[in-house]
Structures are given as structure tokens and as C-alpha cells.
Amino acid sequence: MTGVTPTELAAQLKTGLLSFPVTHFRADLSFDEPAYREHLSWLSQYDVAGLFAAGGTGEGFSLTPEEIDTVVRAAVSEVAGRVPVIAPATGGTATAIAQAQAAEAAGADGLLLLPPYLTEAGQRGLVEHVSAVCRSTNLGVTVYSRANAILNDVSVAELADRNDNLVCLKDGVGNIEMMTRTYARVGDRLTYIGGLPTAETFALPLLQLGVSTYSSAIFNFVPEFALGFYADVLAQDRDEVYRKLNDFVIPYLDIRDRTKGYAVSIVKAGVKAIGRPAGPVRPPLQDLSEDELTQLTALIEGLK
């Protein structure tokens, strides 16, 4: 989408489900751009509000800055303006700023600021880090509160005051008190995105806390189910949501929770299960075992 303003981006992202595509690798773990583009082309028949390239599910943490640039450019070209493309930025402040500037040059419509690497940090330092990245770009920024970069309500409010282009908070924590405090303090100044692993699990309760959309990793391989689930959440159809949680999401979590990092690996297994393989995950992640893949395939078959 050419020339979308941060405010327009925030308004657009809350109109639907958010796609976080996997990143395709060949057997030698190099980026497989034709397969990635084919996946985006297949997903484009489904209605989503935005596409986050090389996010967590897209193994952005395992890509070099040059690879991220290639993935983002491929997404911008393949999506061709149908929905906004959001590019990732991570690492230390200087690295994240370089990625923000590369994202803008690549034609991305927004930025997903992921937690910096390794070190823990206090609220003051996090506010300065996020503000420095926001200042470095004209793009609308979504800050991902998770892991070593969890923002409290006071910090979110300060960030929103200081940075006009900070337009979305993606929550990867699921702390009810903190979300309540944040929405009470900041209200609709920001768009709130649910970003916990397998975000469907939390979608209905988070809706009450102001979180009107979420990033769906399972959209990669069961797009119709993911969109139907989202519609049930918006309609607050509790019976349907719990039926689908019991039939698919909770058994899926049982496989996902067997090994750390499977929240991403299981998505690559899912696309393999439906005959649209995206290749292996890169270390430090590991792929599901054959047995786990068989169980996942049976679960997906059960949706037909």
C-alpha cells in the first residue's frame, strides 16, 4: 500500500485477522524465494488486514539483515499493495534503526519492533530504545511487548505521547492486570494486537481488554479455520469458540508444548501436512518428529 500513514495503518490493522507467514528454506537452509512467494500468493485469496513478513513465525530471529531485506522486498512485491506489509526490526538500537530504514527503503508500510537480543532492561531504557527507533522512521510502528522487552502501562503511555508514529501495541505477555491498566490509561490511541503463541487461545478473553485483532500463525495452514475462528471471536460466540478450541486448538497446543520453540516449528509442520512444504526450520529451532507430524496431520484432517 503506497503512502499509508501511521494512523491509516493502525486503523487498517484492526479491520481483520493478521497474517504472519512462515519463511521458506531449502534443504541447505537458504531462503527459497519462489516457494515463499507462492505461499503468499496462495494466502492472498483469504481476507486479512495485514501481513507481517519475517516476524517470529517467519523466523526473523534466524535471518541476517540482508535476508530480512530480501524477504520484505519479496513480500512487498508479491502482495502488490493489497494489504499493508509490516517489516521486522530487532537487536540493539542501532541495528533496529538500520532495519527500520531498510524497511522503509524496501517499500514496507509499517514496522514490527521486536525485543532486543539477550539483555534484560528496565522501563526507562526500553522507552528510550523504542523512542529512538520510532524517531528514525516515518513508518507506523507496532511495538511487541514480550520476553526481555515487556512494557508496563506507564511506559506504553509515555511512548504513545512521545511518538506519533507508534500506533500499535502487540501483546506477547497476556497479563490481565497489565492489559487492563494499559487500555485504561491509553485507550484507543493505540491499536492492540494479540501476539501470544497460538494467539487463538487467548483471543476471546483479550477482546474484552481492548485487543481487537491478533496475529494468527495457524492461518498459514488452516486459513479457513483461522478466519472462521476470528469471526466467532468477534461475534463473541462463546460456544463456537470453545468447540473449536476443544476440537483443534487445545490438541494442537498439546503437540506444540512438547519442545521449546515448537510454536514456530509446528507451523512449518502444518504447511507440510497440507502439502505446501516450507522446508526445515533453522537451528536453534528443531523440526517436529515424524510421529508428531503424523499426529498434527490427523488433527488437520479432522477439520474436513
Ligand SMILES: O=C([O-])C(=O)C[C@H](O)[C@@H](O)C(=O)[O-]
Ligand atoms: O511474531 C510472530 O510471529 C508471533 O509471535 C505471533 C504469532 O503469530 C503468534 O501470535 C501465534 O503463534 O499465533
